[in-house]
Amino acid sequence: xxxxxxxxxxxxxxxxxxxxxxxxxxxxxxxxxxxxxxxxxxxxxxxxxxxxxxxxxxxxxxxxxxxxxxxxxxxxxxxxxxxxxxxxxxxxxxxxxxxxxxxxxxxxxxxxxxxxxxxxxxxxxxxxxxxxxxxxxxxxxxxxxxxxxxxxxxxxxxxxxx
Amino acid sequence: xxxxxxxxxxxxxxxxxxxxxxxxxxxxxxxxxxxxxxxxxxxxxxxxxxxxxxxxxxxxxxxxxxxxxxxxxxxxxxxxxxxxxxxxxxxxxxxxxxxxxxxxxxxxxxxxxxxxxxxxxxxxxxxxxxxxxxxxxxxxxxxxxxxxxxxxxxxxxxxxxxxxxxxxxxxxxxxxxxxxxxxxxxxxxxxxxxxxxxxxxxxxxxxxxxxxxxxxxxxxxxxxxxxxxxxxxxxxxxxxxxxxxxxxxxxxxxxxxxxxxxxxxxxxxxxxxxxxxxxxxxxxxxxxxxxxxxxxxxxxxxxxxxxxxxxxxxxxxxxxxxxxxxxxxxxxxxxxxxxxxxxxxxxxxxxxxxxxxxxxxxxxxxxxxxxxxxxxxxxxxxxxxxxxxxxxxxxxxxxxxxxxxxxxxxxxxxxxxxxxxxxxxxxxxxxxxxxxxxxxxxxxxxxxxxxxxxxxxxxxxxxxxxxxxxxxxxxxxxxxxxxxxxxxxxxxxxxxxxxxxxxxxxxxxxxxxxxxxxxxxxxxxxxxxxxxxxxxxxxxxxxxxxxxxxxxxxxxxxxxxxxxxxxxxxxxxxxxxxxxxxxxxxxxxxxxxxxxxxxxxxxxxxxxxxxxxxxxxxxxxxxxxxxxxxxxxxxxxxxxxxxxxxxxxxxxxxxxxxxxxxxxxxxxxxxxxxxxxxxxxxxxxxxxxxxxxxxxxxxxxxxxxxxxxxxxxxxxxxxxxxxxxxxxxxxxxxxxxxxxxxxxxxxxxxxxxxxxxxxxxxxxxxxxxxxxxxxxxxxxxxxxxxxxxxxxxxxxxxxxxxxxxxxxxxxxxxxx
Numbered sequence: 001x002x003x004x005x006x007x008x009x010x011x012x013x014x015x016x017x018x019x020x021x022x023x024x025x026x027x028x029x030x031x032x033x034x035x036x037x038x039x040x041x042x043x044x045x046x047x048x049x050x051x052x053x054x055x056x057x058x059x060x061x062x063x064x065x066x067x068x069x070x071x072x073x074x075x076x077x078x079x080x081x082x083x084x085x086x087x088x089x090x091x092x093x094x095x096x097x098x099x100x101x102x103x104x105x106x107x108x109x110x111x112x113x114x115x116x117x118x119x120x121x122x123x124x125x126x127x128x129x130x131x132x133x134x135x136x137x138x139x140x141x142x143x144x145x146x147x148x149x150x151x152x153x154x155x156x157x158x159x160x161x162x
Numbered sequence: 163x164x165x166x167x168x169x170x171x172x173x174x175x176x177x178x179x180x181x182x183x184x185x186x187x188x189x190x191x192x193x194x195x196x197x198x199x200x201x202x203x204x205x206x207x208x209x210x211x212x213x214x215x216x217x218x219x220x221x222x223x224x225x226x227x228x229x230x231x232x233x234x235x236x237x238x239x240x241x242x243x244x245x246x247x248x249x250x251x252x253x254x255x256x257x258x259x260x261x262x263x264x265x266x267x268x269x270x271x272x273x274x275x276x277x278x279x280x281x282x283x284x285x286x287x288x289x290x291x292x293x294x295x296x297x298x299x300x301x302x303x304x305x306x307x308x309x310x311x312x313x314x315x316x317x318x319x320x321x322x323x324x325x326x327x328x329x330x331x332x333x334x335x336x337x338x339x340x341x342x343x344x345x346x347x348x349x350x351x352x353x354x355x356x357x358x359x360x361x362x363x364x365x366x367x368x369x370x371x372x373x374x375x376x377x378x379x380x381x382x383x384x385x386x387x388x389x390x391x392x393x394x395x396x397x398x399x400x401x402x403x404x405x406x407x408x409x410x411x412x413x414x415x416x417x418x419x420x421x422x423x424x425x426x427x428x429x430x431x432x433x434x435x436x437x438x439x440x441x442x443x444x445x446x447x448x449x450x451x452x453x454x455x456x457x458x459x460x461x462x463x464x465x466x467x468x469x470x471x472x473x474x475x476x477x478x479x480x481x482x483x484x485x486x487x488x489x490x491x492x493x494x495x496x497x498x499x500x501x502x503x504x505x506x507x508x509x510x511x512x513x514x515x516x517x518x519x520x521x522x523x524x525x526x527x528x529x530x531x532x533x534x535x536x537x538x539x540x541x542x543x544x545x546x547x548x549x550x551x552x553x554x555x556x557x558x559x560x561x562x563x564x565x566x567x568x569x570x571x572x573x574x575x576x577x578x579x580x581x582x583x584x585x586x587x588x589x590x591x592x593x594x595x596x597x598x599x600x601x602x603x604x605x606x607x608x609x610x611x612x613x614x615x616x617x618x619x620x621x622x623x624x625x626x627x628x629x630x631x632x633x634x635x636x637x638x639x640x641x642x643x644x645x646x647x648x649x650x651x652x653x654x655x656x657x658x659x660x661x662x663x664x665x666x667x668x669x670x671x672x673x674x675x676x677x678x679x680x681x682x683x684x685x686x687x688x689x690x691x692x693x694x695x696x697x698x699x700x701x702x703x704x705x706x707x708x709x710x711x712x713x714x715x716x717x718x719x720x721x722x723x724x725x726x727x728x729x730x731x732x733x734x735x736x737x738x739x740x741x742x743x744x745x746x747x748x749x750x751x752x753x754x755x756x757x758x759x760x761x762x763x764x765x766x767x768x769x770x771x772x773x774x775x776x777x778x779x780x781x782x783x784x785x786x787x788x789x790x791x792x793x794x795x796x797x798x799x800x801x802x803x804x805x806x807x808x809x810x811x812x813x814x815x816x817x818x819x820x821x822x823x824x825x826x827x828x829x830x831x832x833x834x835x836x837x838x839x840x841x842x843x844x845x846x847x848x849x850x851x852x853x854x855x856x857x858x859x860x861x862x863x864x865x866x867x868x869x870x871x872x873x874x875x876x877x878x879x880x881x882x883x884x885x886x887x888x889x890x891x892x893x894x895x896x897x898x899x900x901x902x903x904x905x906x907x908x909x910x911x912x913x914x915x916x917x918x919x920x921x922x923x924x925x926x927x928x929x930x931x932x933x934x935x936x937x938x939x940x941x942x943x944x945x946x947x948x949x950x951x952x953x954x955x956x957x958x959x960x961x962x963x964x965x966x967x968x969x970x971x972x973x974x975x976x977x978x
Contacts, residue, residue, distance in 0.1 A: 002222075023283065037189035038182015040411070042360040043445040047862035050360055078182040092180040096172050099827045102835060103660025104179030105186065105361040105411025133870035137862065139360050139412050140660050141831060142838030142899075143870040 007071045011036065012080030020067045027051045029067035030077060038078040038108045042137070049136035052109035053077050059113045078108035081115065091115055094149040102140030110136045114150055123154055166669035167890070170827045171679050175409075175664040184409040187364035190379045192438035195366075196225055198428060199285035199441070201275040201292045202450065203267035206303075206520035206855025207314065208296035210263055213274050218291035223284035226435060227292060228427070229275045230264035236430055237261055240421045241391065244490035246326065247579045253327040257317050258488040259523060261423045267296065268316055268485035269522050270856055271450025273423050278431055278439060301520040301855035305459055305480045308517045316485055316518035325483045326491055326516035330498055332573035333509030335465075338474030342465035346546050350462060351930040352534040352904065354455035355847035357527045358867055359659070361411020362443035363452060365424055367432035377404045378429050381411075382687075383418040384697030386655045389689045391421055392429055400693070407687030413659030414839075415527040416453045418699045419489065424451075449860035453489075453525040454849065456482045458497060458514075458534045464542040465509075470550050470557040474509030477501060477538060481531075483516045484523040491516065493524060493531035495577045496631070500901075501535030502572060502582075504589040504627050504793055505561040510574070520855040526699065528839060529900045532630060537931060540626040540905035544912075545927065553606065554909065555597055558627055562589040569886075576789065578634040584791040585893075586883045589627065592817040595879050596625055596795040599815055605799075614917055620804055621812075622914025625797040628902040632792050632820070632894030633705025633887070637785030639694045640707065642671055642714040644722065644778035646764075648742050648757030650675055650682040652714075655695020656707045657687035661896065662828040663703055667711045669824055670890070674715035675722070675756065676740035684711075694783070701792070701894030704824055709888045710784040717780030725759050725778070790885040790893040794818040796837075796906045802914040807935035807942070809845065809911055811874045819881040821893035829895050830878050836899015838873045843900065844907040846872070848932050904931035915942065922946040 004019045011034060018033050025044075030036045030053065042048035044063045051063040054076040081089040088096070091111060101107045110133065117124070117132040124132070129150045133143060178184040201213075215227030230237055239258040246254040263272050275292050279285035300314040307313060308323040316323055339345055366379040376398060382388050382405070389405040396403070410417065424441050432439045443451065460479040466472055481494040494514045502510065547557040563570055565588045572582040597603070605623050613619045640654040652671055658664065668682035675682075685691045695707075723734040726744035730737070730752050738747045745753030754762075760778045799813040816833050823829050846866040850858045859865045876899075884891025908928040915926050915938070922945035930937075 021283070031188070032191070035191075036182070037186075040186065040361070041188065042362070042411075043862050045445065045861060045863065048360055048445075078180075082181055088177065088180060095180055096176040099173070099831050101176065101179055101660075102662070102831060103359070103361070103410060103412045104175070104184060105359075105409075105660075107179055108182050111180070130870040135869075137358075137360060137867050137869065139358055139414070139839070139867065140835045142834035142836075142873050142876065144834050144873070144875045145831065147870065147875075 005068055007068055009070045009072065010074045012076055018067065022066065022068050024067045025063055026065040026067045026070055027062040030062060036077050036079050040105050040108055042106065047137065048106065049113065050106045050109040052112045054112055054116060057116065059116045076112070078111055081111060090153050091118070091149070094153040098145045098149040098152060100141060100145040100149040106136060106138045110138065110146060118150065118154060124150070126151065164673055166672045166679055167824055169669070169825065171665055171669055171825055173662050173665040174668055174680060179409070186361060186409050186411055187366065187379055187381050188442045190366045190408065190440070192368050195438040195440055196278050196280065196435065197282040197285050197440050198276050198278050198431065199282060199289055200273045200424070201277065201289050201294060202271045202273050202447070203263065203296065204270060205267060205296055205298045206270045206301040207299040208267050209299060210265055210267060210274070211295040211297055212293065214293040215275055217293060218277055218288040221288035221291050223280035224277060224288045225280070226278040226431065227275060228431065230262040233261060236395070237264065240488050242490060243420055243488055244492050246491050247495065247575045247577065249328055249330060249575050251329050254491065255320055255325050257486050257518070259423065259486040261426045269520050271447070271522060276427055276431070278435065301853070303519060303521070303851050303853055303855050305457065305482050305517050305519065308519055309515065316520055323518040324515055325487050325518045327513065328491060328495065328498070329513040330574040331511040333474060335474045335476050335509045335511035338465045338509035342473050343468040344546060344549055345463055345465045346542065346549060347461070347463035348541070348545065348929050350460040350538050350541060351457060352537045353457040353848055353932060354527065354533060354843055355849050356449060356454045356865065357414035357416045359412030359414055359417070362445060362448045363417065363422065363424070364442040365428040366438065366440045367429040368438035369433055375402060375404055376429060376433065377406065379406045379408055380425060381417055382407050383413045383657045383659060383699060384420060385657050385687045385689055386693060386695040387420060387697060388425065395426065396429065396433065405689045407657035410657065410659040413698065415530060415699070416525060417659065418697055419453045419525045445862065446860055449857055449865070450522055453523045455493065455527040456521065456524055456849065458482070460534070460538045462538045462542060464546055466546050466550065468550065470546065470552045470560050472505055472507050472561050475501070475507055475539070475542070476511045479514045481514050481516045482519055482521065482524060484519060484521045486523050487516065488523065489525040492577045493526055496531035497535040499535070499574060499576050499582045499631065500532040500629065501539045503536060503539050504563055504587065504629050506563055521851060528836065529897045532897065532901045533843065533904055536628045536902045537905045537908070540902065541908060541929065544909050555593065555602060555625055558593060559590065563587065576631060578789055580788040583788060584629065585885050585887050587791060587793050587819065588881065588883050589793060592793065592795045592819060592881045593627065595817045595881070596797045596815055599877070599879065600625065600797045600799065600813070610917065620802045620914045620918045622800050622802065622910040622912065623797070624906040624910030624913065625795065626902045626905045626909060627795050629791050629793045630701065630898050630901055631789045632701035633786060634702060634789035635785045636696060637783050638696065638707040638710045639692065639781060639783040640710040640714045641692055641779065641781040642711065642718045644675070644718060644756050644760040646757050646761045648681070648755055650677055652682060652711055653685040653691035654707050654711060655692045656698045656703055659698065661703055662825065666704060666824045666828055667708055670708050670712045671715040674712065674719045677742050677756070681742070701896035703896070704892045705790055705885070705888060705894040706784060706786065708824065708892065709890055710782055712890055713782035713784055714780045717782055718778055721778050721780065722756060722759055725763055726754055729754060729762060784888065786887045788887070790821065790887050792820040792893040792895060792898055794898055796902045798906050798910050800907065800910045800914055802911055802918070804915065804918040804920055807938040811841070813877065814874050815877045815879070816899065817879040817881060818895070818898055819883055820895040820898065821885045822882060822891040823880065824892060832895050833878055833899040834876045836897065837876045837903055838868055840900040840903025841873055842868045844904045844931055845933055907933065911938065920946065
C-alpha cells in the first residue's frame with residue numbers, strides 16, 4: 001500500500017481524524033472516508049460546483065483539493081447546514097418553497113456557495129445572485145427558481161418575471 | 163375531489179435532497195466492495211490485435227482484469243431495444259453494442275477491458291498496465307462522406323455505412339409541387355449535443371450470500387427492463403434479481419439506454435468475484451461512453467399557394483446514429499413525424515438514411531429528434547412567409563389544424579408503431595396569447611424599426627409552434643396500500659430523475675383517499691417494490707404512470723368505502739372520505755380512520771368474507787391506445803450586437819398545452835429547465851470531432867453548458883385541451899421546453915441581423931443550429947460576399963412561379 005498520512009480536521013463542528021494517501025481528493029475523503037455523501041461529485045475538474053464545501057467559511061471545490069491540505073481546516077458540508085435533525089436551514093426552506101431543485105444532485109454545492117454569498121451580501125439583487133450562481137452548473141432547473149429562493153430568503157420581494 | 167391535483171404543492175422528496183440524506187448511486191457502500199475502471203479505446207476506429215491484462219493483474223490491489231476473451235459465452239451483442247416500426251420499404255441493419263470490443267473498436271471510448279481493484283484509485287493506476295495493441299483504421303466521421311462509395315466501413319459485414327432507410331409519406335407531393343405558387347427549398351443542419359446530467363452514470367452490484375439475491379443499483383430510467391434483461395443474460399430467475407434505481411441526478415434520455423457495457427459487466431463481475439463491485443462513470447468517460455444526440459442534415463422543400471397555405475412538404479435527411487443502433491429508429495422517426503407540427507400538410511414525402519459513424523451511440527436525449535423536425539418546418543414557414551410577403555404569425559394561423567380536426571390522423575407511422583394521430587388540441591389560442599403577450603403587432607409594426615433608429619439597438623422577435631408526442635404505451639402499473647398507521651404507500655415501476663414523481667403521484671392518490679400529500683409515500687424504481695413497467699421516457703410519467711396510480715387508488719377507495727359501510731352500518735354512497743377518515747356524510751361523528759380500516763381489513767382471527775382480499779391494497783395498470791399530443795408556442799425577443807455577434811435574450815415566453823396540469827410548479831420547472839437546455843443547444847453546445855473521430859471538447863472546460871447568467875426567467879402561459887386517452891386528461895410535459903427553442907432563436911436572430919445594416923444582411927438566412935457568435939459572424943460574412951439574392955450556399959429557391967416580395971428590397975424590419 002502507498003504511504004499514508006494522518007490528518008485531523010473539523011467537519012460540521014466535529015473533530016475528525018483520517019488516515020489518507022497524499023493523492024486522495026478532499027471530495028473522496030469527505031464522501032467515502034467520513035461518509036458525508038451529501039457532497040456530490042459531477043465533473044472532478046472544478047467546473048460544475050457540485051462538490052462545493054465551506055473551508056473556514058469560504059466556498060471551495062473539494063474535488064480540486066487534496067485531503068492532506070485540509071489538515072487543521074474547519075469545513076462545513078451540506079449535512080451541517082440545518083440547525084437540527086428534522087429541520088431545514090432558511091435557504092433550504094426557500095429552495096423547497098420555490099421549487100429550486102429537481103434531481104437535487106447539484107443542490108448541496110449550490111447551497112454551500114449561496115450560504116457564503118448571503119453572508120457577504122445579505123441583500124443582493126437579481127444580477128448579483130446570478131453572478132454568484134454562475135459558478136455552478138444545474139441541468140434541471142434553468143436556475144430561475146434558485147434565484148428566487150435566494151431573493152426570498154434575503155428578504156427581497158418575490159421578483160416578477162420581466 | 164381535486165383538492166391536490168392541479169395545486170402548487172411543495173415536494174415530498176425535497177427534505178432528503180436538501181440535507182444530503184438522499185442516496186444516489188455513488189453513495190451506495192457495501193462491506194468488502196471492489197471498484198472497477200475501464201480501459202477504453204484511444205482510437206475511433208481500429209482493429210484489435212491484442213488486449214493483455216496479465217501485467218495489470220500484478221499491480222497493487224488489483225483483483226481481476228477482464229477482456230472480451232475472458233467473457234466466454236457471456237460476450238454477445240446487446241439487445242435491440244426498439245425494433246423498427248412496420249413501414250413499407252424500410253431497411254434496417256441491426257448492429258448493437260458489445261460488452262468489450264473484441265475484433266474492432268468503433269468509437270473512441272469503447273471499452274476494451276475492465277480492471278477491478280480495492281479502490282478506484284488503484285483500479286485506475288492499473289489501467290496503463292493493460293497492454294492494448296490496436297491497428298488504427300481511417301475513421302468515418304462526416305455524415306455525407308460516410309455514404310460515399312469507397313468509404314471505410316464501420317461494420318465490415320455491411321456493404322455500406324447505411325444503418326437504415328425509411329420512406330414515409332402521404333398525398334401526392336409531385337402534384338402539390340406542380341400546383342404550387344411557391345416552392346422553396348433549403349438545406350438545414352441541426353446539431354445536438356450531450357445530455358450532461360450533472361450526475362454521471364454508475365452501477366453497483368452485490369449478491370447477498372445469505373439470500374442468494376443479486377441486487378443491482380443502477381442509474382437507469384428503466385429499472386424493470388434492466389432487471390428482466392440481466393436475469394436473462396445471467397441465467398437467473400427474475401425473482402432473484404433486484405434492481406434499484408436510487409435517487410438519480412438527472413436522466414434526460416441517455417439513462418434509458420440499455421444495456422450499456424458497464425451495466426452488463428458489473429453484475430457479472432460481482433457474481434464471479436463474490437464481492438460487491440462498484441463502477442462510477444467520471445465526466446470524461448461520460449462524454450465518450452454515454453449516448454448522445456447529434457446532427458442531421460435535411461434537404462427540404464415546401465410547396466404553398468399564394469395565400470401561404472401549405473400544399474406539401476418534401477424532406478430527405480441524413481441521421482448520425484453513431485457506431486451502433488440499439489435504440490432502433492426512435493430518434494429519426496420522431497424527426498420525421500414531428501416535422502408536420504400543428505399544421506395541415508396534405509402531401510408529405512419524407513425519407514431518411516441513418517448512417518453509422520465512428521462516434522458514440524445516438525439514442526434519445528430530451529426532445530429525441532423532435533427538435534430537428536420542428537426546426538426544418540418552422541424555418542421553411544419563415545422563409546415562405548418572407549417570399550409571399552406574409553407576416554410570420556399569419557402564415558402559421560393559416561395552416562393550423564382546426565379544433566374540429568381531432569383526432570387527426572396523419573397517415574404515417576409513429577415511433578410507437580401506431581398511426582401518427584393527434585388526440586386533441588386547439589392551436590390558435592396559444593398563438594394569439596403569445597402574440598398579445600409579446601406585443602408582436604407593435605413590434606413588427608414599427609417598434610423594432612424605432613429601436614434601431616432611435617437607440618441603435620438590433621432587436622429581433624421569433625415565434626414558433628410545435629407539437630410533442632407524449633405519453634406512449636405500452637403500460638405502467640402501480641400498487642397503492644393503506645398502512646395501519648393511516649399513511650399511504652404507493653409503488654410504481656418507473657424511475658425518477660428529478661421530475662417530482664414522489665409528489666405528483668402522491669397528489670393523485672391523496673385526492674382519491676382523502677389524505678394529505680405528505681402522508682403518501684411513493685417508491686419508484688425498485689423492482690422488489692413493483693416489478694412491472696417499462697420506464698421513464700417520452701414524457702410518460704404523468705400520462706401513463708400517474709394514471710395507473712390513480713386507477714389503483716380508486717380501487718383502494720372502493721375497498722375502504724365498502725368496508726366502512728359494513729363497519730359503520732351505512733350504505734357506501736352515504737360515506738365521505740376526507741381528513742384520513744371515512745365518515746357518514748350526514749353524521750360525521752360516525753367515522754373510522756383509514757388506518758383502523760386497514761387493520762380491520764386484515765384480522766388475525768375470525769372469518770373472512772369469501773371473495774374479498776385482505777388489507778386495503780390494490781394494484782392497477784394503465785396502457786393508452788396510443789400517445790397523446792401536447793403542443794405550444796415559444797416566442798422570444800433578442801438583441802444582437804452586430805460587432806460581437808453576442809445574442810442577449812431579453813424575453814422568452816412559452817404558451818403550452820399539456821392537457822390537465824397535476825402541479826403547476828412542477829410543470830413550470832420542467833419548462834424553465836427545458837428552455838435552458840434548448841438555449842444550450844441553440845448557442846453553446848456542440849460536440850466537435852476531428853477527422854480521426856476524436857472528440858475535441860470532452861470536458862466542461864470546453865463543452866459549455868448554460869449558466870445562471872445565460873438563462874432568463876421564462877414566462878409561461880397555458881392552454882388546456884384535456885387528452886381523451888386517459889381519465890386524468892393529462893398529456894405530459896417533459897420535453898416541451900426544449901423542442902422548438904432552436905427554431906425560435908434562429909427566427910429571432912435572423913430577424914435582428916437582417917435589419918442590422920451589415921452588408922448583405924438582407925440575404926442572411928439561418929439554416930443551422932447551434933449559433934455560436936463565431937458561426938454567426940461567419941454567416942454574416944458569407945451573406946456579405948453573396949453576389950445576388952440566392953441566399954446562403956447550398957440554398958436555392960426552386961420553381962417559385964412568383965415571388966411576392968423581393969428579399970433584397972427589404973432593408974430590415976420584421977421580415978414581412
